[in-house]
Amino acid sequence: MKDSVAGQTRIQRNKIATITEAALDVFSTYGFRGSTVDQLARAANLSKPNLLYYFPSKEAIHTHLLNGLLDIWLAPMRKIDAGGDPLDEILTYVRAKLAMSRDMPRESRLFANEVLQGAPHTRDTLSSDLKPLVDEKAAIIRGWMDQGALKPSDPHHLIFSIWSLTQHYADFEVQVGAVLGPEVPDPFPAAEDYLVTLFTRLLSPDA
Template identity: 60%
Template sequence: MDKKAPRRRTRIQTEKREVILEAALEVFSAQGFRGATIDQIAEAAGMSKPNLLYYFKRKEDIHRTLIERLLETWLAPLRELDDIGDPMTELRSYIRRKLEMARDFPRESRLFANEILQGAPRIMPLLEGELKSLVDEKVAVIRGWMRAGRIVRTDPYHLIFAIWATTQHYADFDVQVRAVLGPDRGGDGRFEDAARFLEQLFLEGLKPRG
């Protein structure tokens, strides 16, 4: 006998799930997975614990949903790296998009960083699967640019890692960045300053010699 198709969520159910996920993002990004509790998430969501458990049976289910969404968002700029585009334009756009995400999604970035620092026990299959496959694909694109003499030869994996590290720093270490820059330079303009610096750092270093 055929299995019944899962029932579609009502608008109210969808809205409630979004409220829970937004509250959980706040709690997880502040407390980490281990420090966060269902009670804290329910309180932040403004609902009872039994009501929350109607939508998500376990803390792990909430966390996994957030991480899967985050990875989808996080990987979108890398997916857009186009092999037929101009390498400098493509890489400049990628750096800019990553900085925009650091500016617009700081809690999500800290959530991901906390998971990685704990050894990625809940997302290792995603890292070894979807993430690795996409990075391998874009490494092939960058190597193609190198073979064509459009950028200097370097290790494309470490190029991608370096872009991740330098852009996500502005989300994961936001408090430190603002403290060091001070009130005059620690506002939103810091992201434009960072973009100009990182473009110079990476793109000048990748220009073909001679």
């Protein structure tokens, strides 16, 4: 008997979740071009025809993953509040992005691979969803700077810097681990201390 959610049965939803989880492993490891339907089916412990019953192509699985990921990725930025304390709002965003790199490294690498390939499956979404949101938050940040609550800088490039400095710990996880060595099994506490200090000194009018 079908449940009401999206007209799918519980079994169908479970299968889709299984495929999505397996695809996240495969795509984040091999990238879109380096992944095959056979790999995806094996990772999901399904036959190839069974997998293709739920998703008609590798592209469909990839797009499904990315669409869900973008909503999650943008959630911390949406929380930046024009009425909040300016430096606290920025540092909360930095911490949230770093936590996502800690807790969701596969998702970060999946998105990074998509962008490196020219964003073939998300270009329209980046223009329609990401750009207006970034422009909105950049305008808020510029307003804080104009009021003297933050040191002046380019708000868009500030946001780019936050992305690159936080997502580095997921996208280059192997490199970070190789450099720090086994004596530092968890780089994130020190990374958070460093990034909070960095952005506080960059943005605080009293620094």
